[in-house]
Amino acid sequence: MAAIQITDVKKNYAGLKALDGVSLTIEQGEFFGLLGPNGAGKTTLISIIAGLARASSGQVSIMGHDVVSNYRAARSNLGVVPQELVFDPFFTVRETLRMQSGYFGLKNNDAWIDEIMENLDLTSKANSNTRALSGGMKRRVLVAQALVHKPPVIVLDEPTAGVDVELRQTLWQFIGRLNREGHTIVLTTHYLEEAQALCNRIAMLKAGKVVALDSTSALIQRVSGSQLVLRLSGAALPETLRKLQISSSDGAIVLRLNGYNELEPVLAALRQAGCVIDDMQLQQADLEDVFLQIMGGTEK
Numbered sequence: 001m002a003a004i005q006i007t008d009v010k011k012n013y014a015g016l017k018a019l020d021g022v023s024l025t026i027e028q029g030e031f032f033g034l035l036g037p038n039g040a041g042k043t044t045l046i047s048i049i050a051g052l053a054r055a056s057s058g059q060v061s062i063m064g065h066d067v068v069s070n071y072r073a074a075r076s077n078l079g080v081v082p083q084e085l086v087f088d089p090f091f092t093v094r095e096t097l098r099m100q101s102g103y104f105g106l107k108n109n110d111a112w113i114d115e116i117m118e119n120l121d122l123t124s125k126a127n128s129n130t131r132a133l134s135g136g137m138k139r140r141v142l143v144a145q146a147l148v149h150k151p152p153v154i155v156l157d158e159p160t161a162g163v164d165v166e167l168r169q170t171l172w173q174f175i176g177r178l179n180r181e182g183h184t185i186v187l188t189t190h191y192l193e194e195a196q197a198l199c200n201r202i203a204m205l206k207a208g209k210v211v212a213l214d215s216t217s218a219l220i221q222r223v224s225g226s227q228l229v230l231r232l233s234g235a236a237l238p239e240t241l242r243k244l245q246i247s248s249s250d251g252a253i254v255l256r257l258n259g260y261n262e263l264e265p266v267l268a269a270l271r272q273a274g275c276v277i278d279d280m281q282l283q284q285a286d287l288e289d290v291f292l293q294i295m296g297g298t299e300k
Contacts (some may be wrong), residue, residue: 003028003153003184004049009058011044011208018044027061028152029292031185033216035192037295040205042188043083046157050080054152062153076104079146080095083157085138089131093122093141096130097148104149114201116144119174121167130185136163143171143190147178154178155186172198191297196287198219204294212294219290227283234276238269257282 002024009245011019017277020039026032045051051061051074060067065074077218088096091234094113101109115124120140125133130141139159146154160168172256176198189195195202196216204212212219229236230253237245239255244255244266259261263282270277 001028002026002061003030003063004186005061006049007059009045009048009055009060011041011048011117012056017208019048022058022205022208022210024203024210026184027266028184029179029182031179031200032187032199033195033200033202034186034188034205035195035202035291036205037099039207041155041208042205044208045205046080046155046163046188047156048228050078051075073196076149077152079149079151079154081143081146081154081159083161085135087130087141089129090228091094092127092129093117093144096141097144098147100148105150107160109148112150113144113148116147119170121170134152136167136179139163140167140171152182152240153184153186157188158190159187160189160191162250168194192288192291193286196255202293203289206295208287212290215245216287220285220287224259228263229253229283229288230255230259230270230277231279232275233278236275237275240269241266252296 002025004024006022006024006026009019009022009082010017022041022045034042034045037134044053048055049062049067051071051153054068063077067074088099091099096116097113097116098109101107101113107208114123117126120143122137122140122144125137129140133141143156143159146156151155152174172194175185185198187195187199199216202212202219203210231251232253242254244257246256247255255266257266267277
């Protein structure tokens with residue numbers, strides 16, 4: 001049984017196709033990344049998963065429970081950290097988390113609430129009114145609310161947007177622990193280095209469609225290879241190497257290599273053309289390179 005099963009989901013808004021036939025299977029225990037530029041459909045898809053919006057067609061289930069026909073069971077298996085800072089200004093942090101527990105029918109949940117607050121460095125703010133908290137602390141409360149019923153599936157929609165480095169580290173340590181304990185994590189983020197470090201598998205959305213889906217390592221290896229950054233003097237880049245050129249700026253020429261075996265032929269061609277290498281760096285491509293290529297439509 002998949003943690004999240006998304007089958008041919010479409011969502012139309014007054015003629016606009018926000019989602020255009022998205023199908024994904026997210027397995028239990030995965031740390032899954034959902035990436036894409038603004039307007040790609042990520043938040044729309046999360047809203048449908050959370051039952052906050054209804055798909056125009058298609059089906060979504062969480063731990064085998066349909067999000068429409070069996071909403072209560074689906075929602076009880078899901079914790080969502082929204083992108084927006086939504087909070088009730090009239091209650092303390094502890095009161096907020098106790099009320100959230102009540103929504104899921106949980107009584108005597110204080111031990112788990114205490115553990116969540118400790119792991120998110122909220123203990124000192126337990127009796128503070130939520131409206132008095134900083135933006136970063138409010139973000140921590142949102143995370144705590146999503147985790148209060150110990151859901152097997154956790155969706156994080158831009159959880160570290162605009163927060164400090166300390167919170168990021170604290171959050172990822174705790175979320176990483178939950179993932180190791182078997183919780184399924186789905187992350188959307190614009191911080192691609194976070195996605196690369198944390199996610200085992202990634203889907204990329206573009207204009208409401210899945211345009212890439214693979215393990216993080218396979219995506220990086222398949223799409224980008226390596227980049228050779230050169231500063232040359234003595235002669236111009238030979239014509240035979242121009243097909244490898246990605247960019248040229250401030251005197252630095254960037255070539256794409258599909259593997260280390262291509263390095264020696266490139267160096268030989270430079271020597272033959274009379275080029276003098278003033279500086280050279282071989283850089284392993286990263287997820288940002290992959291993202292830019294796929295979103296720019298330049299995948300080879």
